[in-house]
Amino acid sequence: MLESVYRLDFEIELLTGLHIGGSTDTFDIGGADSTVIKNPLTHEPYIPGSSIKGKLRSLLTQKYGKVSFEKKEPEMVLEKDEIRCLFEPVSTSDDLQVSRCIFRDAYLTDESKEELQKHLGLGTFTEIKAENRIYLLKGTAANPRFIERVPRGAKFNGEIILQIYEGDNTEQLKKVVNEALKMLELNYLGGSGTRGYGRVEIHSQDFQKVEF
Numbered sequence: 001m002l003e004s005v006y007r008l009d010f011e012i013e014l015l016t017g018l019h020i021g022g023s024t025d026t027f028d029i030g031g032a033d034s035t036v037i038k039n040p041l042t043h044e045p046y047i048p049g050s051s052i053k054g055k056l057r058s059l060l061t062q063k064y065g066k067v068s069f070e071k072k073e074p075e076m077v078l079e080k081d082e083i084r085c086l087f088e089p090v091s092t093s094d095d096l097q098v099s100r101c102i103f104r105d106a107y108l109t110d111e112s113k114e115e116l117q118k119h120l121g122l123g124t125f126t127e128i129k130a131e132n133r134i135y136l137l138k139g140t141a142a143n144p145r146f147i148e149r150v151p152r153g154a155k156f157n158g159e160i161i162l163q164i165y166e167g168d169n170t171e172q173l174k175k176v177v178n179e180a181l182k183m184l185e186l187n188y189l190g191g192s193g194t195r196g197y198g199r200v201e202i203h204s205q206d207f208q209k210v211e212f
Contacts, residue, residue, distance in 0.1 A: 010204035017149035
């Protein structure tokens with residue numbers, strides 16, 4: 001059964017522009033072809049917990065995973081239950097199945113909200129970056145696209161809840177989460193990372209035990 005709960009508060013600082021795609025029903029003249037996800041009530045960009053969870057799982061799978069041929073197409077899967085249980089239900093000794101980690105959405109810090117609006121305008125939190133396809137033989141640009149990004153320097157507050165069940169190795173689970181966050185700093189968050197987007201720095205403290 002559930003023995004303890006820990007919370008990890010962390011800050012994501014953007015070292016380059018971040019693009020995590022949203023959706024829009026209309027295209028405004030002079031607007032972006034590809035927008036970022038925003039809170040529809042405040043129009044402030046945020047980082048979905050699902051994006052953080054998916055990226056951390058992907059990074060750990062690259063290090064600890066194996067190639068599985070159980071499906072039609074080969075895929076990389078996490079083999080170790082002590083890692084996989086962070087992201088999906090895995091049976092415990094009493095057959096209880098539950099994911100150990102809860103990944104919260106990450107929201108702009110109050111300081112970043114003020115700073116972005118100070119430089120970009122009231123109610124504006126993003127930049128528009130123009131991109132072009134280059135014809136190698138001619139050396140000319142064509143097919144311009146306009147990508148919305150959260151600018152470098154913006155900071156987001158995030159939270160991960162770690163649930164510890166009977167038989168779990170608490171320190172090992174904490175270590176794996178922190179390792180994944182370090183790996184994220186060497187990789188990228190969101191889209192277009194190989195083109196310079198999504199480089200981040202993670203500022204975090206130790207896991208704090210939550211009394212309940």
